[in-house]
Amino acid sequence: MNIFRFLPVIRIRLLLQFLTTMATMSVIPFIIIFFSDQLGTFITGFLFLVVMAANVCGSILGGYISDQIGRKRVILLAEFIIFIGFIGAASVNSPWHTSPYITFSLFIFIQFSTGAATPVYQALIVDVSQPDNRKMIYTYAYWLRNMAAAIGSMIGAFLFHNYHFYLFIGVALCTLISLLITFFYIQETYIPITEKAVMKNGLQGKKQPLQILQTYKNVLAHKFFFTFTIAALLIVSVEEQLTNYIGVRLVNKINEPVQLLPLFSLQVDGMNLVGMLKTTNTLIVVFCTMLIARIIKRWNEQFVLLTGLCLFFIGYTIISYSTFPFLLMIAMVIASIGEMMYAPIQQTMLANTVPNHKRSSYMAIYTIAVFLGVSTAGVFLIISSWLPPIVLTIMMAVMGLISTGLLFRLTEREKSPIETGKSLIEARSRRSKAKSR
Secondary structure (H helix, E strand, O other), rough: OOOOHOOHHHHHHHHHHHHHHHHHHOOOHHHHHHHHHHHHHHHHHHEEEEEHHHHHHHHHHHEEEEEEOOOHHHHHHHHHHHHHHHHHHHHOEEOOOEHHHHHHHHHHHHHHHHHHHHHHHHHHHHHOOHHHHHHHHHHHHHHHHHHHHHHHHHHHHHHHHHHHHHHHHHHHHHHHHHHHHHHHHOOOOOOOOOOOHHHOOOOOOOOHHHHHHHHHHHHOHHHHHHHHHHHHHHHHHHHHHHHHHHHHHHHOOOOOOOOOOOOOOOOHHHHHHHHHHHHHHHHHHHHHHHHHHHHHHOEEEHHHHHHHHHHHHHHHEEEEEHOOHHHHOOOOOOOOHHHHHHHHHHHHHHHHHHHHHHHHHHHHHHHHHHHHHHHHHHHHHHHHHOOOOOHHHHHHHHHHHHHHHHHHHHOOOOOHHHHHHHHHHHHHHHHHHHHHH
């Protein structure tokens, strides 16, 4: 399916995703380095945890409120706060004045609002898409997101150190553009039945926290979704090792330049190699996603999902242990092909799993699981000083086997993994109706 055949709201959302991802990726990956230079690594580590906690809290609150009052208002409010936050960050990091603690405070609000908006963006796409076109929508979304991240990271790598003031301004302007386009061109995609009651009674005072807790308790009680989320957490945890444990290991093990390819004189050290592995992954995803999508279009979806996961984990297992540059590059190619195979199907399964009236709440839990996966990757870095590399490699391989096994178990129930979650929800709905009769 051609991207121009998607509904206008989907095309607009994909365009805005590209714009805002490119803008934020020119700043976010480098903000830790910025704080480290200003405040030191210990304080920066503590501040990082506080900012991540704000993001998680934002996801919980934003997901719940969106299911109560709709998507558009939550997105507009969140993007307005992000806009104000980056304008403030620019004003306290200008050529004339720098205040890292105020910057940190502003990033708490920025990340809280980003967390609030993320599950709502995801729910919006699900609202206006259909099961038969979601796989292609998420293929395009995956491709655009990776391309935007690559462009944004490149911009930040060259400009952040000396021109972060202008980058903060740029992110603010891109956020303002997204806000205005959303306000004028995106209609509300979800009007909850309970909206009038919520608007009439406000947030219902002291009962609201209990309602939020009950909502997320019910989400976690959804066995299919919970199992799917655990598998996703393990996948993210392994993927993030490249910039955590694997990256540090390569830098320490290959501290002197070695030959990259057998027949070429080009030499690289560990730091160069980490950069080349990341670049290889990005280039393959950007230039080959649509090609891979076309090749596997008619393949069995369960086979594509599970094969992609196997290739992904085989590649990362090799990368986690080997120190031969050529083998590492081949392993990254294998892992990248696997990622392109499984990622759109995994995202489509997620979209078809969530019930209509709680999409944002489900997406919020999934977003938090992704953050936990990123955080879990840091645990490997801590324990790597006590355990030999082979043990950590075995742990990653086991995580791969568990996540692949969980998804195999989920998809085995249905002919198509894309329809699995949707079918289970419909079956549950039919049972409920039968009992009510």
